[in-house]
Amino acid sequence: MDIYTRRKAINIFNLTIAAITTLFGLFFLSWLLWVLFQQGFSNLDWSLFTLDTPGPGDEAGGLRNAIVGSLLLTVVGVMIGAPVGVLAGTYLAEFGRYAWISHPVRFINDVLLSAPSIVIGVFVYEVMVIPMGNFSGWSGAVALSIIVIPVVVRTTEDMMRLVPDSMREAAAALGAPQWKVVTCVVLKAALSGVMTGILLAIARIAGETAPLLFTALNNQFFTMNMDEPMGNLPVMIFNFAMGPYENWHDLAWAGSLLITLAVLTLNILTRFFLRTKK
Amino acid sequence: MMNTVTGNTGVPVPNRIAGSLGDRLFHGVAWMAAVGVLLVLGAIIVMLTIGASPAFEKFGFFNFLSTAEWNPVTEMFGGLSPLVGTLVSSAIAILIGLPVSFGIALFITEMAPPWLKRPVGTAIELLAAIPSIIYGMWGLFIFAPFFADHIQPLLTDTLGELPLIGALFQDPPLGISVFTAGIILAIMIIPFIASVMRDVFETVPAELRESAYGVGSTTWEVVWNVVLPMTKVGAMGGVMLGLGRALGETMAVTFVIGNAHKLHLGLFEPGNSIASTIANEFTEADGEVYTASLIALGLILFIITFIVLGLAKIMLLRMAARQEGRPA
Numbered sequence: 001m002d003i004y005t006r007r008k009a010i011n012i013f014n015l016t017i018a019a020i021t022t023l024f025g026l027f028f029l030s031w032l033l034w035v036l037f038q039q040g041f042s043n044l045d046w047s048l049f050t051l052d053t054p055g056p057g058d059e060a061g062g063l064r065n066a067i068v069g070s071l072l073l074t075v076v077g078v079m080i081g082a083p084v085g086v087l088a089g090t091y092l093a094e095f096g097r098y099a100w101i102s103h104p105v106r107f108i109n110d111v112l113l114s115a116p117s118i119v120i121g122v123f124v125y126e127v128m129v130i131p132m133g134n135f136s137g138w139s140g141a142v143a144l145s146i147i148v149i150p151v152v153v154r155t156t157e158d159m160m161r162l163v164p165d166s167m168r169e170a171a172a173a174l175g176a177p178q179w180k181v182v183t184c185v186v187l188k189a190a191l192s193g194v195m196t197g198i199l200l201a202i203a204r205i206a207g208e209t210a211p212l213l214f215t216a217l218n219n220q221f222f223t224m225n226m227d228e229p230m231g232n233l234p235v236m237i238f239n240f241a242m243g244p245y246e247n248w249h250d251l252a253w254a255g256s257l258l259i260t261l262a263v264l265t266l267n268i269l270t271r272f273f274l275r276t277k278k
Numbered sequence: 279m280m281n282t283v284t285g286n287t288g289v290p291v292p293n294r295i296a297g298s299l300g301d302r303l304f305h306g307v308a309w310m311a312a313v314g315v316l317l318v319l320g321a322i323i324v325m326l327t328i329g330a331s332p333a334f335e336k337f338g339f340f341n342f343l344s345t346a347e348w349n350p351v352t353e354m355f356g357g358l359s360p361l362v363g364t365l366v367s368s369a370i371a372i373l374i375g376l377p378v379s380f381g382i383a384l385f386i387t388e389m390a391p392p393w394l395k396r397p398v399g400t401a402i403e404l405l406a407a408i409p410s411i412i413y414g415m416w417g418l419f420i421f422a423p424f425f426a427d428h429i430q431p432l433l434t435d436t437l438g439e440l441p442l443i444g445a446l447f448q449d450p451p452l453g454i455s456v457f458t459a460g461i462i463l464a465i466m467i468i469p470f471i472a473s474v475m476r477d478v479f480e481t482v483p484a485e486l487r488e489s490a491y492g493v494g495s496t497t498w499e500v501v502w503n504v505v506l507p508m509t510k511v512g513a514m515g516g517v518m519l520g521l522g523r524a525l526g527e528t529m530a531v532t533f534v535i536g537n538a539h540k541l542h543l544g545l546f547e548p549g550n551s552i553a554s555t556i557a558n559e560f561t562e563a564d565g566e567v568y569t570a571s572l573i574a575l576g577l578i579l580f581i582i583t584f585i586v587l588g589l590a591k592i593m594l595l596r597m598a599a600r601q602e603g604r605p606a
Binding site: 010015019021024026095110115182206260264 | 298300301303304305307308309310311312313314315316318319321322325326328329377378379380381382384385386389398400401402404405407408409410411412413414415416418419420465468469472496497498499519522523525526527528529532533553556557560561572573576579580583584587588591
């Protein structure tokens with residue numbers, strides 16, 4: 001075999017492998033979604049939204065308490081985390097763009113972005129669950145907010161930096177104080193981007209289980225009291241999937257489908273937002 | 279720091295504005311939020327250290343790390359088994375995930391026709407969006423049985439026959455094992471590594487690729503001899519990012535690793551990881567030393583991932599700096 005044939009052969013072989021690896025990735029995505037939709041839709045039922053989770057051996061049951069709990073935890077988590085994240089992102093992009101402290105903040109923020117969420121659960125357990133004396137919805141929401149913050153900080157800073165400096169200069173030249181420049185010009189121009197970051201953060205925490213295991217714990221009964229342990233979809237899925245009952249498994253699949261649909265919808269929304277911006 | 283108000287462009291803002299209350303207030307609040315990020319990290323490390331201290335006092339830091347015994351009855355705890363499980367499952371994930379991610383990045387940047395680039399990229403990114411608990415359920419109910427019935431016997435018959443590494447693949451096919459956990463982790467981290475690699479590959483200027491093609495290189499030679507050498511640091515950063523994710527992943531691993539506190543040579547045996555041990559035992563742990571030992575595991579995990587993710591960040595920053603330093 002001469003060198004040209006050999007080089008061609010190597011090229012074709014390696015490119016084929018690359019195409020196969022791509023198919024490999026797509027294959028697992030389709031396999032996962034296929035199973036999830038098949039198992040999830042066959043167990044989807046109105047009673048999911050009207051009944052609470054069944055105890056051991058109970059026949060009928062739904063996911064009402066877990067769905068409401070998850071929504072509540074997510075909303076409160078975002079309401080705590082997003083303002084802090086937007087403010088910190090604003091500092092990094094506007095007030096402290098060149099300040100020395102911004103460097104460690106950016107670095108630490110990016111590390112926290114991928115930090116193991118179970119450790120955040122342990123941390124919140126120590127600072128909230130132990131002093132309060134019981135597991136509670138509040139501690140679950142705080143644990144989620146710690147995951148929200150880095151996501152929002154990152155996107156807020158990136159999106160605000162996309163706003164051209166000439167806009168800031170134009171506003172400043174008209175005599176606007178910096179806080180007005182930031183809120184009325186920069187934030188306004190970057191709003192859809194900032195919202196995207198918040199949506200991404202919601203998508204991120206919607207399925208988070210590990211930080212809730214020892215903060216919000218779980219609750220078989222319906223509650224909207226954030227001082228009590230609170231049912232939520234991810235921990236419910238974990239407990240029910242590991243449990244011995246067939247109807248628990250079915251509910252776990254239905255819950256998984258609900259979470260995945262929510263997350264995929266949020267992801268598609270963010271892509272839509274970002275594309276219209278460009 | 280707070281009083282030196284300058285414009286974003288470095289142009290000093292007139293004093294009367296700098297003195298205005300609104301500016302100071304807003305600047306102060308935003309500064310506090312930014313510092314809050316640092317405080318959160320500091321608080322996590324401090325609280326974990328305090329929580330873990332009874333365990334370290336009783337067993338000693340290095341002794342804790344090198345003992346495999348985990349016995350709640352006699353209150354003897356050592357973190358070697360979960361530590362090894364974490365490292366081994368993550369290593370398997372990288373061994374599988376790295377070549378696959380490279381292939382995907384190569385396919386998207388060099389091979390796919392333009393109309394295909396975006397859909398394939400989006401689909402791969404969707405893999406990252408699926409919550410880990412879903413991977414766990416799918417792994418437990420679908421993948422593990424499939425793996426035990428079809429793939430494990432195959433591996434035992436082939437890799438298991440090899441000298442030296444054969445012993446790793448000879449245990450009975452249970453489906454639930456450290457190896458299964460590694461495979462699921464691989465699928466989970468592929469999108470992270472692949473999208474970083476794709477992004478850094480795309481930073482290579484078209485002129486360089488074209489000149490390589492111009493002297494007669496094949497696509498593979500362009501990637502291997504031009505693109506990869508230029509983007510090595512960034513690609514490695516992506517791999518480290520994936521590794522950091524794999525080390526700390528909890529739910530998917532907890533479902534399929536088997537949760538056995540034992541050290542095994544065989545990869546097909548059930549094992550555990552730091553995150554899965556904490557997830558399983560934390561709420562049931564009674565006694566100060568038991569809880570402290572679990573928190574100690576958490577601290578060790580946090581430190582390891584912090585170092586790995588820090589390295590990833592530094593590599594990606596170096597890549598970005600090199601990018602900016604080069605004339606366009």
